[in-house]
Amino acid sequence: MPDTTAAVLPAWLATAEADRAERDLNEKASKLRLVMDQADKVNRWLAEFGIEPVSPAGYDKFGNLQGAVLIGADYEEGTYEVRALWSQDDDAIELHTADWEDDSTAFGRVRLLKAIGDVAAARHETPKFPARPRDFAAEARWALDSLNVDRLNNGEVEAVVTALNGITAALLNLAEGGSRS
Numbered sequence: 001m002p003d004t005t006a007a008v009l010p011a012w013l014a015t016a017e018a019d020r021a022e023r024d025l026n027e028k029a030s031k032l033r034l035v036m037d038q039a040d041k042v043n044r045w046l047a048e049f050g051i052e053p054v055s056p057a058g059y060d061k062f063g064n065l066q067g068a069v070l071i072g073a074d075y076e077e078g079t080y081e082v083r084a085l086w087s088q089d090d091d092a093i094e095l096h097t098a099d100w101e102d103d104s105t106a107f108g109r110v111r112l113l114k115a116i117g118d119v120a121a122a123r124h125e126t127p128k129f130p131a132r133p134r135d136f137a138a139e140a141r142w143a144l145d146s147l148n149v150d151r152l153n154n155g156e157v158e159a160v161v162t163a164l165n166g167i168t169a170a171l172l173n174l175a176e177g178g179s180r181s
Helices: 013-049 117-122 136-146 154-181
Strands: 068-071 081-088 092-098 107-112
Touching: 013 068, 013 081, 013 154, 081 107, 092 117, 107 117, 136 154
Parallel strands: none
Antiparallel strands: 068 081, 081 092, 092 107
């Protein structure tokens, strides 16, 4: 009886797996280099402003950027902790604060660092969190599902709803086709 416990991969698949592993490793190394570069930029810019952080920017064992802690929260004054992170979009340092009254501390952007006074101003600003990106396709599908023509009692309204459903379906089809090409 043949031994079925040892799986033998074809040579081409072993080569493909090795190629995939190498690409994954290169991608992780590229991301780590980017994070290290961002941490260096934050620390260098802070030094140019004459700001000596409580802890400098760096990265954790998973390769995630850790913002520089500029100043801790002061509960009696009602000020927030301020951290500095790098903004790729603005090519500058962005200041983040965290709401210490919240059960799970999450930091949100409050302003860009343009002058040293921005740090003092940031201490008094409530963090702002970016809105979740909208899923327009899901919203359109929900609209299609909720406008059931069979439940309507007015022929004119049924015609409008049918036209809207058709237009929505056509736009979804175009959007999905465009994303594939």
